[in-house]
Amino acid sequence: MRLFGRKDEFTAEPADGIGEFWTWWTEARPELDAMVAAGEADRLAEWIGPAVQVVHPSLVWEIAPGLGSDQALVVTSAGDPELRPTAHRWAAAAPAADALWEFHPSRRANPHAMELTLDVGGYEFALDKLMLGLRAPLGNPRVDVVAYHPIFTILDDDTRIEATLLALDWLLGEDDVARWVGDISAAGFEPIDAVPAVHLPSVVADLASGYRDEQWALLEGETATGARLIATARYPLRPVDHPLFDQHIAITLPYLHGDADGLPVGRSLEALRDFEERLAGRISRLNGSAVFAAHMSAEGQRVLHVYADPVGDAAIHAKELIVSWEEGRPRVDVVGDPGWSAISPFLT
Numbered sequence: 001m002r003l004f005g006r007k008d009e010f011t012a013e014p015a016d017g018i019g020e021f022w023t024w025w026t027e028a029r030p031e032l033d034a035m036v037a038a039g040e041a042d043r044l045a046e047w048i049g050p051a052v053q054v055v056h057p058s059l060v061w062e063i064a065p066g067l068g069s070d071q072a073l074v075v076t077s078a079g080d081p082e083l084r085p086t087a088h089r090w091a092a093a094a095p096a097a098d099a100l101w102e103f104h105p106s107r108r109a110n111p112h113a114m115e116l117t118l119d120v121g122g123y124e125f126a127l128d129k130l131m132l133g134l135r136a137p138l139g140n141p142r143v144d145v146v147a148y149h150p151i152f153t154i155l156d157d158d159t160r161i162e163a164t165l166l167a168l169d170w171l172l173g174e175d176d177v178a179r180w181v182g183d184i185s186a187a188g189f190e191p192i193d194a195v196p197a198v199h200l201p202s203v204v205a206d207l208a209s210g211y212r213d214e215q216w217a218l219l220e221g222e223t224a225t226g227a228r229l230i231a232t233a234r235y236p237l238r239p240v241d242h243p244l245f246d247q248h249i250a251i252t253l254p255y256l257h258g259d260a261d262g263l264p265v266g267r268s269l270e271a272l273r274d275f276e277e278r279l280a281g282r283i284s285r286l287n288g289s290a291v292f293a294a295h296m297s298a299e300g301q302r303v304l305h306v307y308a309d310p311v312g313d314a315a316i317h318a319k320e321l322i323v324s325w326e327e328g329r330p331r332v333d334v335v336g337d338p339g340w341s342a343i344s345p346f347l348t
Helices: 013-038 041-054 085-091 152-153 157-172 175-182 197-212 268-282 314-324 340-347
Strands: 060-065 071-078 100-103 117-118 121-124 131-135 143-148 181-187 216-222 228-234 247-254 290-298 301-308 331-336
Touching: 013 041, 013 085, 013 131, 041 071, 060 157, 085 100, 100 268, 117 216, 117 314, 121 152, 143 157, 152 247, 157 175, 157 181, 157 197, 175 197, 175 290, 216 340, 228 340, 247 268, 247 314, 268 290, 268 301, 268 314, 301 314, 314 331
Parallel strands: 071 100, 143 181
Antiparallel strands: 060 071, 117 121, 131 143, 216 228, 228 290, 247 301, 247 331, 290 301
16 A cells, blocks of 8 residues: 555545555655655645544644754644644654754754744734733643734634643643643723733743642542542643653552541551552553553552553553452453543643
8 A cells, every 4th residue: 555645545444544645745755855855845745634533533744843854844733632642643753853843743943933924814913912811820831822913803713712722832832831831811992901922931931830849639429329539640640741651551449448438448458558559569560651640549449540552561461460469350451542531630
């Protein structure tokens, strides 16, 4: 099976769209370079667009100035957590950057963002006129953003938001928007205490400085049946920090000794802690291919949540470890979960 350059000739099966893309890229590279040299942007789009769709039809692509090369081909999930692993695997399979091309799975911050102007709805959207209302609630590792630009008074809500999201990507880079920006809105009036958009990167850098060390959060709630539940989760906990970890490994350990609420005590609590230490030890030896994300205890069992790169051995280690569990029948469930939906209540 082969990919071909013209948009009406692309045929592929979904099994290995990434491999097919890079096979096509290698073969089409001389013609693509010639299009770049000739400034044939429309023709370049006719070739690259269908090739990216073979990887996944919902991926978004663009050609932007490169960091070390003349230009960068960016293929991004555009904030969709379900697609982020695909975009990162596409980039991981890319050839080495050269003088003309480099490759990225997300939009990079543009160091010249404040000099940029683009057409939005027929009006000039210049970032040096963009104002931002910024709020960082105490203890929350995200900053909420309310954007205002003079042209927002004559644009509809959807267009305002699209322009705001693009501006944030230029200012911070797409991944840092996912990490550090919370609620985003666009207003037709300037927020009180708004600051020029140029200050956003320094505000985010200051916020991020408080979360450099590993932290865990202790949470409490109820199960669907009303039983008490306690959980411990990494904080902040964000899939964007581990874009290739789309395999969810749930380790369920029943325990014998619980209090009146069904939470572990005594020997069971000691056994659970020992198991977690051994699990953490194994994960630490997997060369960064898995992360212990959270655990929850309720109604006589604890569920430990691990996310991993499926090409690694994390699931094998989990299945080996449960053999030693003596307080009931443990189990390991392994499924694909690129959006980390199984632990969505704990995502920061």
